[in-house]
Amino acid sequence: MPLIPPARSLLWRSLRIHQVYGANTEVGKTVVTTILCKGAHRLWADEETSYLKPVSTGAALDADDLHIQKFAPEINSRTLFQYELALSPHIAAQASGQPIVADKTVLAEISKSATRQASRGPGWLFVETAGGVHSPAPSGSTQADLYRPLRLPVVLVGDSKLGGISQTISAFESLKLRGYDVEMVLLFREGQFQNHQYLAEYFKDQHNIPVMTFPEPPNRIRGDTNADIAAMSRYYEYNSGNDSNLHEILAHLHTRHNNRISRLESMSSKASETIWYPFTQQKDLIPSKITTIDSAHGDWFQTLTPQPPTTTTPPSLTTPPPLLQPSFDGSASWWTQGLGHGTPQLSLAAAYAAGRYGHVMFAEAVHEPALALAETLLKGMGNQRLKRAFFSDNGSTGVEVAVKMALRAVRVRGGLEQEGGGGEGRLGVLGLRGSYHGDTIGAMDCSEPCVYNEKVEWYEGRGFWFAYPVVEYSRGRWRVKYPEEVRGLAGGRGGASYGSLSDVFDVEAREGGEDGKVYEKFILATLKKLTAQGHKFGALMIEPVVLGAGGMLLVDPLFQRTLVKVVRQNPTLFGDNSGPAKAKTDERAWSGLPVIFDEVFTGLYRLGRFSAASFLGADADISVHAKLLTGGLVPLSVTLASDSIFNAFASEDKSDALLHGHSYTAHAVGCQVALESLRELQQTEARGDWDWAKAAHNQTGISSQAKPERAPERRVWSVWSPEFVSWIDQLPSEVVSGVWALGSVLAIRITSPDGLDSYKSSAAKAVQAALLQSRGNPGIDGSDDSPWNVHTRVLGNTLYVMTGQTTSQESVRRLEHSLRQAILEAQNVNGK
């Protein structure tokens, strides 16, 4: 099967392409398109006007392109896929016995056809759909979904018949739901129902979209073919002629086309003058470094193609470059994406909640999406401790909520007076070095001083952060590398190595072994020293398995498990003398310190499982969720807590309540989208959609030594192939100094030639730049310039690539190809 490049949104400066959708079948799409074609040809006489029918059904004699050929022979017309039966394409294709053309083949052929026309010179191209907006294509996809990746500007042919007002508005809404821009509505002037009058007002008021009309075509003259043709010819002559309003219609489309391009081309300049970017030193952010995103679909951005300097080649000698290009969203849009951009289910879920509720205030109130989401999360976590859901807006606020919860619980159980954040007796958090929990100041205070916070005026690190062992694939083995502090206790041993990542994650088996013992010793000794020094703590807070912003580091899960265990088994260390007594009455009560898992990045299938806690085999008392929670659509966070935490806030005094709550707490749109997204992610897992990835990690290559007796659900896996991880590992250490892959995440430590090993390093930038220039394997048409650009973010010298949860196996393999090329290219550039 030929490889098909990712769909490109089609936009050229000199070729105006429009897609003609119909509000219904039989509304006159072909007639209107013929008028548009003839008019464009007449008014832009020195340019090419073309007509394209991607999929046609019905006897060839009746086909729409034949109608065009008959009445507009001056137009270059073409049908890509013709099925003979006059049925909806999905039935015609099946019944005809002809092969069923795949969606991506249809898109690729449209793209080729348009590209060829663009290379011939300026012009117009009208792409006519079949039936209504949701009429099924041969594959069974509805057309509005099938053609969405191209996101061509739409001319919607309205329905002038009885009922046509409804059809036209609904068709319009289905298109908007999928992110199409409807440029105008065209329909026949019909005297009795006067749909055009109503629609003109409606679309102007509600959407500022012009509605324009043509007279109705003449009645068919059944007995006299010549007269019939003559009448229709006169109709076309008139309506594409000087006396019609066609000039105005085409001028509108022409202007909108040009305005779209000028706006796109000016956006990066305007943004550089207007926007204050997050986490960005804007002094160096010249407009050309700002990516202009026109739209996104599935795993792909459609971005404005960087323009080469205009002076290099005379424009006439080159094929005009397409103005948009697809780029793989390789950071999953800052770790948020799961189901892909522009997923109709999520759009419709958002729209439904907006229509049913808008936002409704949540204090002392409840609505279905919030309750159902709380129930789904609590159940999905499989953690018997967690009983309560508190809603906030993002991971950072969710962490602040968790801190407020934990610290109060410790104060109340200890019978301690609150001392205020600045006092000597304040409570800190226990965490891991380099962990990061968010950008609000309270969340920043949970991390040790680092590049992200130390220049923030009010930041104060409040706590202690452990050094910890990391896991990386190196020289054919999965290696656990102890930090300096542990090595001493391990008799100088630097770590351990395992045959498979599943072996590393077999934390129960490892717990009694050397690693487990030395971790416990180290943690207990450290805690004893700290508490002896008078440090007081209010929570153990960790990101299970992976430290995200802290450098995309895979932490030994056994170390995190041991941390939880030691804290819980030694409550008196923290002044918690009720622990053992409490445990007798309620084994789900927190002990020692409340344990907070920040699963914002690592949870909800990012690493392949609903909860990242399951990798540790440990249950949190408080658990924070965001990012993937809404499948990557809108901000929402949920902090889950145990009853033992919740009850610490019960009091006769209403001001003892948890004093946190944003205006949009549990906003219905976010909750509904999250519900839809979690359902889809859970079904994806249940359907076995990731079996290809699981199989690869249990059968071949670096995972071949996975113990066969380990139950499949105990195994870990990644969409990144063992072969690819192994290939990276075999690169010279001057190129790559470490790699790991788990779930949808791949992290590669690029060796820094300047020796810098931090946020300040730019070692990974060369690979990042090469990825953005990637070309794929030869495309379907044999050309080798099919784009396979990958848009990534780097963290210092770590290059990471993160797929969505629905990214296909083929896409991952293509990404691996791009990565190989980019690493080698960057290596050459750097002269290694």
Added chain:
Amino acid sequence: MPLIPPARSLLWRSLRIHQVYGANTEVGKTVVTTILCKGAHRLWADEETSYLKPVSTGAALDADDLHIQKFAPEINSRTLFQYELALSPHIAAQASGQPIVADKTVLAEISKSATRQASRGPGWLFVETAGGVHSPAPSGSTQADLYRPLRLPVVLVGDSKLGGISQTISAFESLKLRGYDVEMVLLFREGQFQNHQYLAEYFKDQHNIPVMTFPEPPNRIRGDTNADIAAMSRYYEYNSGNDSNLHEILAHLHTRHNNRISRLESMSSKASETIWYPFTQQKDLIPSKITTIDSAHGDWFQTLTPQPPTTTTPPSLTTPPPLLQPSFDGSASWWTQGLGHGTPQLSLAAAYAAGRYGHVMFAEAVHEPALALAETLLKGMGNQRLKRAFFSDNGSTGVEVAVKMALRAVRVRGGLEQEGGGGEGRLGVLGLRGSYHGDTIGAMDCSEPCVYNEKVEWYEGRGFWFAYPVVEYSRGRWRVKYPEEVRGLAGGRGGASYGSLSDVFDVEAREGGEDGKVYEKFILATLKKLTAQGHKFGALMIEPVVLGAGGMLLVDPLFQRTLVKVVRQNPTLFGDNSGPAKAKTDERAWSGLPVIFDEVFTGLYRLGRFSAASFLGADADISVHAKLLTGGLVPLSVTLASDSIFNAFASEDKSDALLHGHSYTAHAVGCQVALESLRELQQTEARGDWDWAKAAHNQTGISSQAKPERAPERRVWSVWSPEFVSWIDQLPSEVVSGVWALGSVLAIRITSPDGLDSYKSSAAKAVQAALLQSRGNPGIDGSDDSPWNVHTRVLGNTLYVMTGQTTSQESVRRLEHSLRQAILEAQNVNGK
């Protein structure tokens, strides 16, 4: 004109009501509805089955209800509004010369009809629409919009003709966009196109909705009426009989109906066990205190009616209570609502952005909704200083961003090393006592210790907060009341009084007067003392005009204006020696301290103007916006800043960047909705939709002394009438101790019998409870139990009511009526 009560979502335990929508006209709605009616009548023989056609067009002989009468004489059928011409109702109504029935009249009549049936006993009611989902009603509204307030469960009759797949899916999407629940899709089994097969699979996969079918009706027998009727009768006999699948269809509707009710009735219990509520002492939050919100539309929630204890009256003797009731959203859902709940424009804007982008990462990227929103806000503010927009997720994070901006700017200009939040040399904020800026810890730190923060472990008030004069209407005058601290400097004078609120807000005129002089003296003296004591400041942060969470207090705008002036004119007080020099080169540079306006609550038309800063006639260096920003749909915040602030972050070191940025920064859905919302709010102002409110405040009553020479745009106004404010003022001081109204906000200080004057007081609770039980004026049917419940939130002893920005004059007058009743009732209850 009779007063029509707000629309109620119709739900009774024993009456199953369904609305039959068609995917198109001529799809067999009436035939399907007849089958449903006949089947329900047969299978629930001891119950009443009714048919209702709200609006019918066409010769009476052809009307749908006559079809029912002919073929289902056993059914109680009725048409509410009949137009004789066979056209779409909006044209038929105009052309017929008959009166055009208003939407709310249609809703009220459906409601009456259903209520009567419910009182007669259990049964089924099928409400058949006309044409397709968006076919216009007589008023011109499309039906999907017209009937939305009832939110009846929908049976969608699909289209079995060619093109019908598209029509059915689009119609479904239009209904979902408006928050309808489509219970099932019914259509004819048609052999050639087999739409039912495709649709059954589609709706099961995508939406878990069953699609069920009936055979096609027999062809009409044109010449022989008797034979025609006989054939059709046989068709009905079969399809409503035992051998059809009707039992299954009705059983599904029946089960869904019951499930909906049990779920609704269990939600408050489940919520009380599962949800952790914001700002709520949950110990006392028994399920009956939790409001179950089924949906919301316009200004109204539809909430589960509190059930009376079942033992009071034998159920058979009473009319069964409707399970849902409308409640006016009197807190504007925690101050967020502007355009009303369930606004289709906002739903469609959200869906469009979701379809076009999903969420796309924003670092070093730009997309149209974000850029356009930044441009719209910067322009709309009319503040020449503001040049940059930084996006975050909510007001609290927006404030943290503002703090990070301001403090850095002060550090950099002063050439000061950062000392960290805990150090002696740390920078604090200058603010007003009792001000509140959000729930994250950094935002909490901007406020002085109060009930909202003092029990939060890590909270530390960082700054100094001024006492300030408040404005209230009292004894027929608008009175400015000095705080104790100012009285001393004013020679013991307690304040001043003005004839109109516009006079109070004429700050330029007042600046040179007594108030202005004493404020300046007070502020300067205080600042000199503070700085002499070594206090260091990094920002002046105020909520312009109104302190929201701090107690809904109207602050003298002249005091806030003077604060800004004194800070800017005395830069050296703050160690800012570059001020005068800077001012020469850039008059837009900050001077003294960066001035932050937290407009989260007060901006974007809450008080009647785009920016609340305009009331002070002062421009901020940093301005924070949220809540109404998205018209009340999803969380989003924007922090605007001047170039002089922005440039403080320019550096060769990339870690000097503003280190803040959530994953969903500038999420496309929020930005698109905000754009749509701001456009609508600006147009509302431009169209003069608030002229009725403005006129009332410039012509009558308490504002009569407004100076005639003052330009209209300099006048202030409120939707709350001067008469009403005056009525409250005239209540005895043991009942009400203060009142003010501005824009959409009304605040009433209820006198606390226990003398408590804080968050801990519950003086306002009695009025709040009475409002929730309010009945309106006599409704259209003469009954006086038409609901006019008002759902409010209180702040200690302050009861506030806040309308949306599109709330009608009639609604505000009805609210005033409810408030009068509730205050008097509560007064009686309290025995005053």
